[in-house]
Amino acid sequence: MQYFSIDEIKGWDRFYRANFINSLQGFKPVSLLGTVSENGSPNLAIFSNIIHIGADPVLIGFINRPVEAAPHTIQNIELTKQYTINHIQPSFVAAAHQTSAKYSADQNEFEETGLKTFFLENFKAPFVAESEIKYGLELVEIVPITHNNTFLVIGSITHVLLKEGLIQQDGFIDANKAKTITSLGLDGYYSTEPIARFEYAKPGKEVKKIS
């Protein structure tokens, strides 16, 4: 095993350290966040720091970097209260990564990357047409993280769109069958292979596979 103390890590070059720290957490639920500005201009940006907060009520959070570094998504959400989260499939992973470029507020990442919008009636934020698993959210709360000026943006799911045939008998959504990708670090993208689903675990009983 290699050992590193935080004091050693702090002394490293900024980019080397950013790659190291960002990959330490393991594989992430990378997705495209769709929003719209007050004047109706669509925005699309890739986010990997997305987290399930609870199933009842249905709350999902994501970390938005400091406003200076990543202004558009959070500003649009504050103004319109709505956004979409769209899984990424391998056929558009390069376009998805391209949305991380620093486009200006008046540039539309859908047009810049060739991804297509999809709209639901009575919901302002754009979905990614190509995405096989996607959901719409209403803003619940923006929690400031005071230690580094980031924000935990909490939303409540209002709409879900899924490709046909992904839902298993017990409600589990087979994102592996949809070919949803996962990410590592700032720029690594991966497909998945099933290992197992396990039954609900109980003390003193050996855990069994569902599939």
Add this chain to the structure above:
Amino acid sequence: MQYFSIDEIKGWDRFYRANFINSLQGFKPVSLLGTVSENGSPNLAIFSNIIHIGADPVLIGFINRPVEAAPHTIQNIELTKQYTINHIQPSFVAAAHQTSAKYSADQNEFEETGLKTFFLENFKAPFVAESEIKYGLELVEIVPITHNNTFLVIGSITHVLLKEGLIQQDGFIDANKAKTITSLGLDGYYSTEPIARFEYAKPGKEVKKIS
């Protein structure tokens, strides 16, 4: 595409809905959290809702369910201020899932599942000896999420332990080479296959692969 409104989802059976909602977010950085009680008893529990908050300072968060549902990890962290996060490899995925069983506070999940502890000098919380990528943290803040009585527990990384040969030239940690798994929903576990790493994206330039 199949469409579901939140009103329809709310009407579903509780377990079906929990499987559905928990898999909607996609693949997660599932890991084992190691803590120790005030009287020195080790605790180990599987968590998938882990999130990178920032690289400078190095902050990682995780969602702890309401204290009634998941008391031991958060209580140990409040008392001792230290914990470890350990990636899971396929050789011990069943043992890792088994830590989700409702053991009492005086039961030691390491003993119950056969996983081995590893300790660093001057750091109280136990690491999982079998884990190929693991890190120790000091508690920074516990942020209550008022909407559902969960908590965002924020920690600062102090120690990192990695298997030899995982760090690429630019600091990226190859968790795929370490065979770190990812999870989906409440009970699905997956291995990964590389698609690509991409260069830093810039407006107007086609994104290129690093590898």
